[in-house]
Amino acid sequence: MSEYNVAIVGATGAVGTRMIKMVEQSKLHVKAIKMLASKHSAGTKVKFRGQEVTVEETTPDSFTGIDLALFSAGGSVSKQYAPEAIKRGAVVIDNTSAFRMDPDVPLVVPEVNAEALQQHHGLIANPNCSTIQMVMALEPIREKYGLSRVIVTTLQAVSGAGNRAIKETLDESRAYLDGKEYTPEVLPVKGDKKHYQQAFNVLPQIDVFEDDGYTHEEWKMIHETKKIMCGGDMNSDDIQVTATCSRVPVPVAHSESIYFEVLDKNATVEGIQDAIKNFDGDVLQDDPANQIYPQPINAAGKKETFIGRIRPDLENKGSFHLWNVSDNLLKGAAWNSVEIAEYLDEMDLLRV
Amino acid sequence: MSEYNVAIVGATGAVGTRMIKMVEQSKLHVKAIKMLASKHSAGTKVKFRGQEVTVEETTPDSFTGIDLALFSAGGSVSKQYAPEAIKRGAVVIDNTSAFRMDPDVPLVVPEVNAEALQQHHGLIANPNCSTIQMVMALEPIREKYGLSRVIVTTLQAVSGAGNRAIKETLDESRAYLDGKEYTPEVLPVKGDKKHYQQAFNVLPQIDVFEDDGYTHEEWKMIHETKKIMCGGDMNSDDIQVTATCSRVPVPVAHSESIYFEVLDKNATVEGIQDAIKNFDGDVLQDDPANQIYPQPINAAGKKETFIGRIRPDLENKGSFHLWNVSDNLLKGAAWNSVEIAEYLDEMDLLRV
Numbered sequence: 001m002s003e004y005n006v007a008i009v010g011a012t013g014a015v016g017t018r019m020i021k022m023v024e025q026s027k028l029h030v031k032a033i034k035m036l037a038s039k040h041s042a043g044t045k046v047k048f049r050g051q052e053v054t055v056e057e058t059t060p061d062s063f064t065g066i067d068l069a070l071f072s073a074g075g076s077v078s079k080q081y082a083p084e085a086i087k088r089g090a091v092v093i094d095n096t097s098a099f100r101m102d103p104d105v106p107l108v109v110p111e112v113n114a115e116a117l118q119q120h121h122g123l124i125a126n127p128n129c130s131t132i133q134m135v136m137a138l139e140p141i142r143e144k145y146g147l148s149r150v151i152v153t154t155l156q157a158v159s160g161a162g163n164r165a166i167k168e169t170l171d172e173s174r175a176y177l178d179g180k181e182y183t184p185e186v187l188p189v190k191g192d193k194k195h196y197q198q199a200f201n202v203l204p205q206i207d208v209f210e211d212d213g214y215t216h217e218e219w220k221m222i223h224e225t226k227k228i229m230c231g232g233d234m235n236s237d238d239i240q241v242t243a244t245c246s247r248v249p250v251p252v253a254h255s256e257s258i259y260f261e262v263l264d265k266n267a268t269v270e271g272i273q274d275a276i277k278n279f280d281g282d283v284l285q286d287d288p289a290n291q292i293y294p295q296p297i298n299a300a301g302k303k304e305t306f307i308g309r310i311r312p313d314l315e316n317k318g319s320f321h322l323w324n325v326s327d328n329l330l331k332g333a334a335w336n337s338v339e340i341a342e343y344l345d346e347m348d349l350l351r352v
Numbered sequence: 353m354s355e356y357n358v359a360i361v362g363a364t365g366a367v368g369t370r371m372i373k374m375v376e377q378s379k380l381h382v383k384a385i386k387m388l389a390s391k392h393s394a395g396t397k398v399k400f401r402g403q404e405v406t407v408e409e410t411t412p413d414s415f416t417g418i419d420l421a422l423f424s425a426g427g428s429v430s431k432q433y434a435p436e437a438i439k440r441g442a443v444v445i446d447n448t449s450a451f452r453m454d455p456d457v458p459l460v461v462p463e464v465n466a467e468a469l470q471q472h473h474g475l476i477a478n479p480n481c482s483t484i485q486m487v488m489a490l491e492p493i494r495e496k497y498g499l500s501r502v503i504v505t506t507l508q509a510v511s512g513a514g515n516r517a518i519k520e521t522l523d524e525s526r527a528y529l530d531g532k533e534y535t536p537e538v539l540p541v542k543g544d545k546k547h548y549q550q551a552f553n554v555l556p557q558i559d560v561f562e563d564d565g566y567t568h569e570e571w572k573m574i575h576e577t578k579k580i581m582c583g584g585d586m587n588s589d590d591i592q593v594t595a596t597c598s599r600v601p602v603p604v605a606h607s608e609s610i611y612f613e614v615l616d617k618n619a620t621v622e623g624i625q626d627a628i629k630n631f632d633g634d635v636l637q638d639d640p641a642n643q644i645y646p647q648p649i650n651a652a653g654k655k656e657t658f659i660g661r662i663r664p665d666l667e668n669k670g671s672f673h674l675w676n677v678s679d680n681l682l683k684g685a686a687w688n689s690v691e692i693a694e695y696l697d698e699m700d701l702l703r704v
Contacts, residue, residue: 151503151611151665153505153596153609155507155554155598155600170529173525173529173552174526174529177522177525177526177529188643192643193642193643194642194643196643196647197649200525200601200602200603200648200649201602201647201648201649202507202600202602202607202647202648202677203647204607204609204645204646204647204660204661204675205643205645209640209641209643212663212666213621213640213661213662213663214663214666215640222666240665240667240668241667242611242665242666242667242668242671242673244505244609244611244661244673244675246507246607246609246675248507248554248600248601249552249600249601249602250552250553250554250601251552255554255556255598257505257556257596257598257609259503259594259596259611269565288561288565289561290545290546291540291544291545291546291548291557291561293556293557294556295548295553295554295555295556296552296553296554297549297552297553308556309556309565309596310565311564311565311566313503313592313594314564314566314574314594315592315593315594316592316594319594321594321596323556323596323598325554
């Protein structure tokens with residue numbers, strides 16, 4: 001059994017703090033752990049398996065002797081330091097969008113396409129949170145019935161925009177209830193021109209707008225899903241995907257309303273339910289008579305993807321709806337990253 | 353110019369209080385107004401054009417001498433008293449689901465199908481809130497390009513479940529922020545077995561479940577849309593409609609993510625924008641470069657339907673997305689009802 005020196009980059013962020021917990025709970029044998037962040041956060045103390053660890057500023061030499069580096073500190077940090085980590089012999093699992101569409105970089109949800117890990121060259125990309133939980137719901141269906149078309153609307157949690165977005169939404173909610181003014185500075189997108197009230201409101205914008213009217217979040221859902229489910233063939237028309245992404249005033253766990261068409265027109269709700277029930281990491285919560293369906297407050301803090309409200313389009317045979325909820329910081333980010341590391345370890349691929 | 357004796361049934365409810373405001377602002381000439389409610393609310397004082405009016409208990413004789421009765425006190429009240437009002441010579445505009453699917457009852461959104469008013473026999477039904485704002489967005493598109501298919505996901509406000517649901521959500525939000533326990537008793541559906549936290553949560557249930565796994569709200573969106581847009585032919589397959597309805601922690605104004613296919617495959621985003629811009633009651637808010645898109649906090653208190661984020665499905669010519677927000681208590685209920693009365697008056701149909 002190999003033992004690893006692990007580095008967590010972005011250890012103080014919304015995902016980074018979960019990354020620490022997920023490593024603690026994982027099957028990985030950790031020899032030593034290094035907590036890395038920006039200069040601003042250096043000196044902060046965090047706990048790992050009961051021991052206090054001081055957060056250090058990230059530099060190229062931080063990665064000397066590191067076997068596994070888990071990045072979650074923004075795309076620019078990954079672009080700057082992931083190559084440095086790889087150069088020094090680390091395998092990098094990157095939770096940002098920096099390298100996801102690079103054809104040489106596997107984009108992996110282990111339950112869906114672990115075989116893509118075989119092709120890694122030191123860097124594996126963790127997909128976008130909203131993509132991960134969607135492919136977790138759709139892969140058992142694709143395996144059983146084939147999948148031709150996906151139309152998704154997301155209702156995403158504010159934690160997808162980081163700890164500052166959570167704090168802003170909660171502070172803003174209290175101000176709203178107290179009848180006080182509040183000036184948002186983070187949501188919908190930290191770096192965009194305008195900021196809007198998210199408390200008691202819905203914002204149909206996640207990430208910046210592309211020229212074609214789609215947001216970058218929607219672009220990610222479309223293209224990452226194709227890369228993961230179509231074996232990396234970016235020109236694949238095998239599965240058509242289109243998306244609308246919105247943000248709702250929920251702290252943790254994204255909801256997705258997914259409409260999909262399968263190839264096998266004899267597919268049934270019961271058959272889909274069975275496929276989901278038997279798929280690792282998925283939990284079926286689908287009992288309308290007893291008002292059982294996935295909800296963010298129940299999914300928060302859990303590693304699984306929860307799926308319910310499976311029903312046929314009454315006018316189009318082979319088309320169905322489902323409702324899908326998962327913790328965007330766990331399966332959508334930290335847990336999926338650590339799970340990739342576990343798979344690499346089991347597949348003897350945790351080496352450059 | 354005719355003058356009318358008007359009765360508002362359910363005058364103290366979330367919709368009823370807006371109904372009073374909408375009558376105040378309307379072009380209707382009101383001779384006298386009668387405020388009706390349950391025995392429980394009788395004696396409450398409400399204001400109409402600066403004058404205090406005492407709410408009376410609804411009885412069959414309440415409708416003697418009434419020309420126009422606006423009902424919004426629940427389906428059972430409408431079933432009991434609408435026939436009594438009609439018998440006494442009133443025209444009833446009913447905001448409940450009691451008579452909507454009756455083939456002899458026009459189901460009307462004036463901008464969309466005012467011609468259906470010609471066939472009334474004393475009773476006109478006001479459609480469900482989520483249906484109204486959807487057909488307001490789709491009708492200009494149908495008129496210009498033809499419409500073959502609609503797939504909608506709603507993000508509905510809690511006020512759709514009445515004043516108690518608003519209070520519950522706000523009280524529950526404060527309890528959540530204070531780290532206190534709160535036991536919900538209203539949402540998702542007052543009369544259903546289980547009640548769930550709506551604050552900082554999403555509930556994929558509005559109204560009760562049907563045997564086929566759809567909620568009754570989803571059923572309403574499907575069948576009411578067909579009745580309104582297909583000229584009352586309930587067997588029409590001209591427009592396929594399917595829906596997923598969810599509730600989000602927003603006090604007022606529903607959001608809808610609508611995917612639709614048109615018949616004319618040369619339809620363009622600009623053409624759709626123009627059609628919406630020129631349609632009475634619709635406001636285009638569609639400027640992604642400047643982060644302009646419809647939001648509940650901006651739509652609340654307004655009579656219009658706000659539409660934006662219009663963009664093509666990149667893989668299916670003739671298919672598009674749009675994002676649609678409107679005040680569910682105004683255009684979705686009170687304003688649409690009063691607007692029906694205005695049309696009846698103009699069309700000289702405000703008589704049995």
